[in-house]
Amino acid sequence: ETGVTQSPTHLIKTRGQQVTLRCSSQSGHNTVSWYQQALGQGPQFIFQYYREEENGRGNFPPRFSGLQFPNYSSELNVNALELDDSALYLCASSEQGARGYTFGSGTRLTVV
Amino acid sequence: DQQVKQNSPSLSVQEGRISILNCDYTNSMFDYFLWYKKYPAEGPTFLISISSIKDKNEDGRFTVFLNKSAKHLSLHIVPSQPGDSAVYFCAASVSSGTYKYIFGTGTRLKVLA
Numbered sequence: 001e002t003g004v005t006q007s008p009t010h011l012i013k014t015r016g017q018q019v020t021l022r023c024s025s026q027s028g029h030n031t032v033s034w035y036q037q038a039l040g041q042g043p044q045f046i047f048q049y050y051r052e053e054e055n056g057r058g059n060f061p062p063r064f065s066g067l068q069f070p071n072y073s074s075e076l077n078v079n080a081l082e083l084d085d086s087a088l089y090l091c092a093s094s095e096q097g098a099r100g101y102t103f104g105s106g107t108r109l110t111v112v
Numbered sequence: 113d114q115q116v117k118q119n120s121p122s123l124s125v126q127e128g129r130i131s132i133l134n135c136d137y138t139n140s141m142f143d144y145f146l147w148y149k150k151y152p153a154e155g156p157t158f159l160i161s162i163s164s165i166k167d168k169n170e171d172g173r174f175t176v177f178l179n180k181s182a183k184h185l186s187l188h189i190v191p192s193q194p195g196d197s198a199v200y201f202c203a204a205s206v207s208s209g210t211y212k213y214i215f216g217t218g219t220r221l222k223v224l225a
Contacts, residue, residue: 004155033211033212035215040217041217042116042118042201042203042215042216042217042218043156043201043213043215044215045212045213045214048210048211048212055210056208056210056212058212090155090156092155094211098211099144099146099161099205099211100146100158100161101158101211101213102158103148103155103156103157104155105153105154105155106155
């Protein structure tokens with residue numbers, strides 16, 4: 001059973017650029033959630049996808065968007081990057097209705 | 113507004129002793145709580161959970177206690193082992209179609225050999 005894999009592991013972008021982060025769900029999991037963890041903080045919920053549709057969103061601006069594909073993999077896109085977007089981005093998968101997530105190791109994004 | 117608070121950023125405990133990690137919450141609608149453990153360069157891993165209909169849940173060396181009237185939960189690790197050294201996050205959610213978790217800021221536990 002493979003876990004949740006995220007790519008890339010590290011990324012440096014310039015303010016104003018756009019970035020796409022990728023996530024492969026754990027086998028059998030059809031729900032994907034994305035979290036942002038800033039330094040010294042706990043993860044903050046960005047949004048969740050189920051059956052390729054957004055199924056809940058946290059307090060993040062529209063420049064944070066996502067996709068889920070038929071194989072349940074997912075992308076997080078961030079447009080017009082700001083310095084405060086520098087963080088660890090965590091993807092988590094679960095079965096629909098399950099209470100617990102399986103997290104990936106995250107993508108460390110640095111915006112300069 | 114921090115709905116889930118972990119007021120102790122760090123905790124050191126001797127190997128073999130009890131580790132107690134605390135978490136407070138403000139939203140009385142929260143009805144499900146989890147603890148995650150995070151090692152450096154890894155994602156959080158699920159440790160133990162508790163529903164608001166219970167006040168205690170035990171899994172091996174790990175026990176979570178929930179005090180709804182005080183809006184407080186705690187994680188007890190007995191006995192503590194050096195491999196338990198990690199950052200521990202508590203998280204809470206409201207039952208809905210989206211299980212969106214609100215995380216605390218974490219407590220770094222160091223178990224001294």
